[in-house]
Amino acid sequence: MKAKHITLLPHVTTHHEGLAQLKTAGDSVMIVRGVPRMLLMRCPCGCGDDLNINLDRRAGPAWRHYLREGALTLFPSYWRDSHCGSHFILWNSEIYWCDWDDDSYWNHSTGIETRVWDSLTYDWINYEALADQLGEIPWDVLQACYSLSRQGRVEQRAGRSTGAFRRKSLIKA
Ligand SMILES: [Zn+2]
Known part of the structure; x- marks a missing residue:
């Protein structure tokens, strides 16, 4: 079962602590030490793997992230080019799988x-x-x-x- 949204858990300071929080597909936790370093996510595809999503440019190619009213957005999309091959967009904590053929369910903010x-x-x-x-x-x-x-x-x-x-x-x- 593919998750339709993530569950963002309270952030932690170490990778080890973070991994211990992940229970089900879409569970996510940010590792913050001074600045956000990484997002750990139990792969929303249901494969059971944990994804390490880098948020810190100093540590290599990084995703931009936006936290608005407790909801998390990543940019650009996440594409895992090995194993399960998950490819999704995380937008306001909702997951949009990149196997769509219709983008009509996207709703942008008014204004x-x-x-x-x-x-x-x-x-x-x-x-x-x-x-x-x-x-x-x-x-x-x-x-x-x-x-x-x-x-x-x-x-x-x-x-x-x-x-x-x-x-x-x-x-x-
Ligand atoms: Zn997966």
């Missing part, structure tokens, strides 16, 4: 769409850069961009996973 629209120009910008500019979570900005695309106001640069968006020009050449 973000307007701010995203106001910030977009006729030049391409990557949603992650836009998120930084706005101080928002990249996934929220991406969903706002998708929503604006569905309304025909914004276009996404052609090519798989470019992540670049701009206002759609209404002038036909």
